[in-house]
Amino acid sequence: MRLLILLGIIYLCYRALKSWMLQGRSPRKTVFGNTAGEIDDVMIKDPFCEIYFPKKDGVHLRIDGKDLYFCSKECRDKFVEKYSKK
Numbered sequence: 136m137r138l139l140i141l142l143g144i145i146y147l148c149y150r151a152l153k154s155w156m157l158q159g160r161s162p163r164k165t166v167f168g169n170t171a172g173e174i175d176d177v178m179i180k181d182p183f184c185e186i187y188f189p190k191k192d193g194v195h196l197r198i199d200g201k202d203l204y205f206c207s208k209e210c211r212d213k214f215v216e217k218y219s220k221k
């Protein structure tokens with residue numbers, strides 16, 4: 136009976152260790168512009184003037200379900216203007 140409990144404890148330790156190792160090993164996501172808030176020290180491209188800048192300094196715009204970031208409010212406004220004229 137005691138052996139069974141011991142086996143149970145070993146199994147639980149093994150599961151915990153395995154999930155811990157999997158978590159530690161999973162690579163950091165480096166998807167550009169997709170996950171807002173998760174990564175903020177990433178460089179993204181301004182879709183209007185095509186300049187690269189840190190995402191955390193960007194001006195956010197949500198248009199047609201897409202998250203866009205601009206280097207300045209001017210770029211965002213110009214982009215919106217251009218976009219709405221299409």
Ligand SMILES: [Zn+2]
Nearest residue numbers: 181184206210
């Ligand atoms: Zn810009």
